[in-house]
Amino acid sequence: MPQYLINGYLPDDFDPSTMDEAAGARIHALNQEMIAAGVRKFACGLGASKSLRLQSDGEVLITDGPYLEAKEHIGGFWILECADMDEALAWARKGIVATQGQGELREIFFMPAPEEGTE
Amino acid sequence: MTDIHKTIEAVWKIESTRLIAAIARVTHDIGIAEELAQDALITALELWPEEGIPANPAAWLMTAAKRRAIDSLRRGQMLVQKHEEITRELEFQQQQLADAMDRALDQVIDDDVLRLIFTACHPVLAVEGRVALTLRLICGLNTAEIARAFLVPEKTLGQRIFRAKKTLSEAHVPFETPRGDELRKRVASVLSVVYLIFNEGYTATSGEEWMRAALCDEARRLGRMLVQLLPGESEVHALLALMELNASRTMARRGSNGEAVLLKDQDRSLWDHAQIQRGMSALEHAQKLGGGAGNYALQAAIVACHTRARTTEETDWQRIVLLYDALLQISYDRLSPSPIVALNRAVAVGMAQGPAAGLDALDAIATPGADSPLACYHLLPSVRGDLLMKMGRFTEAREEIQRAVAMTQNLREQELLTERLKQIEKALTAAAL
Numbered sequence: 001m002p003q004y005l006i007n008g009y010l011p012d013d014f015d016p017s018t019m020d021e022a023a024g025a026r027i028h029a030l031n032q033e034m035i036a037a038g039v040r041k042f043a044c045g046l047g048a049s050k051s052l053r054l055q056s057d058g059e060v061l062i063t064d065g066p067y068l069e070a071k072e073h074i075g076g077f078w079i080l081e082c083a084d085m086d087e088a089l090a091w092a093r094k095g096i097v098a099t100q101g102q103g104e105l106r107e108i109f110f111m112p113a114p115e116e117g118t119e
Numbered sequence: 120m121t122d123i124h125k126t127i128e129a130v131w132k133i134e135s136t137r138l139i140a141a142i143a144r145v146t147h148d149i150g151i152a153e154e155l156a157q158d159a160l161i162t163a164l165e166l167w168p169e170e171g172i173p174a175n176p177a178a179w180l181m182t183a184a185k186r187r188a189i190d191s192l193r194r195g196q197m198l199v200q201k202h203e204e205i206t207r208e209l210e211f212q213q214q215q216l217a218d219a220m221d222r223a224l225d226q227v228i229d230d231d232v233l234r235l236i237f238t239a240c241h242p243v244l245a246v247e248g249r250v251a252l253t254l255r256l257i258c259g260l261n262t263a264e265i266a267r268a269f270l271v272p273e274k275t276l277g278q279r280i281f282r283a284k285k286t287l288s289e290a291h292v293p294f295e296t297p298r299g300d301e302l303r304k305r306v307a308s309v310l311s312v313v314y315l316i317f318n319e320g321y322t323a324t325s326g327e328e329w330m331r332a333a334l335c336d337e338a339r340r341l342g343r344m345l346v347q348l349l350p351g352e353s354e355v356h357a358l359l360a361l362m363e364l365n366a367s368r369t370m371a372r373r374g375s376n377g378e379a380v381l382l383k384d385q386d387r388s389l390w391d392h393a394q395i396q397r398g399m400s401a402l403e404h405a406q407k408l409g410g411g412a413g414n415y416a417l418q419a420a421i422v423a424c425h426t427r428a429r430t431t432e433e434t435d436w437q438r439i440v441l442l443y444d445a446l447l448q449i450s451y452d453r454l455s456p457s458p459i460v461a462l463n464r465a466v467a468v469g470m471a472q473g474p475a476a477g478l479d480a481l482d483a484i485a486t487p488g489a490d491s492p493l494a495c496y497h498l499l500p501s502v503r504g505d506l507l508m509k510m511g512r513f514t515e516a517r518e519e520i521q522r523a524v525a526m527t528q529n530l531r532e533q534e535l536l537t538e539r540l541k542q543i544e545k546a547l548t549a550a551a552l
Contacts, residue, residue, distance in 0.1 A: 001340075036344060
């Protein structure tokens with residue numbers, strides 16, 4: 001069964017303390033529902049990012065903040081196993097309602113791991 | 120179908136189970152619950168294309184179902200809570216019903232879904248009825264899809280579902296999760312339905328390819344749901360393991376022309392290793408729960424032996440023989456000795472100890488009588504032919520394989536057997552020269 005990534009975007013100046021209890025409860029309930037429906041493979045929230053950039057002298061430059069200038073950043077994501085894109089969209093719809101945010105849905109394509117593809 | 124209808128259908132597929140389960144808690148009848156939910160869906164199909172999909176589709180559908188329920192009650196067609204309420208005012212009943220339905224969705228608990236599964240798989244139903252109800256109520260497939268998967272006319276399938284719902288209602292099957300000793304038996308019934316759905320998709324010899332894949336997917340999804348709902352039941356984990364491990368070979372089971380590829384000839388790099396890992400960890404879980412000797416756990420352990428091996432030769436056939444011994448014992452204990460298990464065991468013995476030992480094991484299975492399920496089972500002469508071939512007894516092998524060809528209707532199997540006949544002919548010619 002194909003797997004899908006649903007990521008939710010947060011504004012760059014997002015303050016987690018502004019998230020109310022109701023939002024937490026909604027997201028928790030949705031996670032429970034996804035688990036009960038047997039579709040949820042993984043879910044998480046993401047912390048602040050550090051960017052890494054290879055410089056011309058071969059040094060890796062590490063800076064705080066996202067690599068690209070953006071008004072939003074990825075705040076977390078779900079990985080779901082669904083029958084098809086339509087079903088994944090239906091879940092993503094619920095995800096956006098629960099998080100009251102905006103997001104993106106993409107199918108995940110798997111590459112075989114090296115030890116699987118050598119024969 | 121337009122995009123919006125596809126969207127509504129997808130929303131329905133993920134919401135319907137909990138919706139039906141919640142309504143059933145109020146109506147105590149899954150037939151009525153499903154009808155109310157279906158009515159709500161019809162309303163949605165009328166209104167959503169105009170108004171858009173509501174933010175909380177489940178709550179919307181529940182409200183629509185509630186209106187319908189109150190309508191039916193008003194018309195005196197609904198028997199909900201008839202005994203307690205019969206002397207009271209109809210208005211009061213309506214209020215009760217409305218409140219109950221409002222509460223129901225707020226507190227949909229996993230238990231409701233579990234009750235729904237246990238009811239749909241109730242032993243009072245014929246097995247085909249259990250399968251149809253499960254796919255309809257828990258997987259959210261529609262009648263046409265189920266009919267297509269099982270190659271029966273839609274009308275037949277519709278009647279099957281209708282009869283099943285009627286039987287449940289007439290038998291006053293309570294909408295509940297069984298307790299104590301009863302639980303284990305009923306879990307077994309649920310698991311057998313799920314495995315049947317999986318096998319229909321995995322081994323069915325005809326039908327549309329994609330629909331069969333969908334059955335495998337639905338069965339695995341049911342397996343994952345059950346693991347969540349009944350985490351303490353080892354066989355639930357074991358069945359999920361068995362399905363994951365079997366499904367991991369899907370890509371390798373068909374050649375480029377759609378022909379069947381036997382396990383020994385499969386390109387093992389095409390096996391889905393992520394799936395194998397999931398299957399292995401589910402099996403470990405079952406074993407940790409003390410269920411290593413369960414029916415599904417043993418079957419999963421056998422498949423695990425195959426998945427661990429890089430080639431047929433490297434397979435731990437000795438261990439497989441032992442696992443089949445244990446499986447056979449279970450079938451004897453249940454007083455339903457399985458000739459298929461015995462046949463598979465003979466194959467494993469042939470691999471572990473050589474073809475002569477395999478042939479002995481095969482001969483130990485009593486020659487099937489005319490009423491035995493093995494009497495017209497092509498794999499019996501096919502396996503015997505294989506073993507004879509390995510022993511160099513080509514003339515006898517040819518006879519067996521020819522019998523096997525005559526017994527199977529399956530074109531792909533026939534192709535495989537015909538291929539083997541050619542090999543035998545070649546060997547016979549070489550011997551004659």
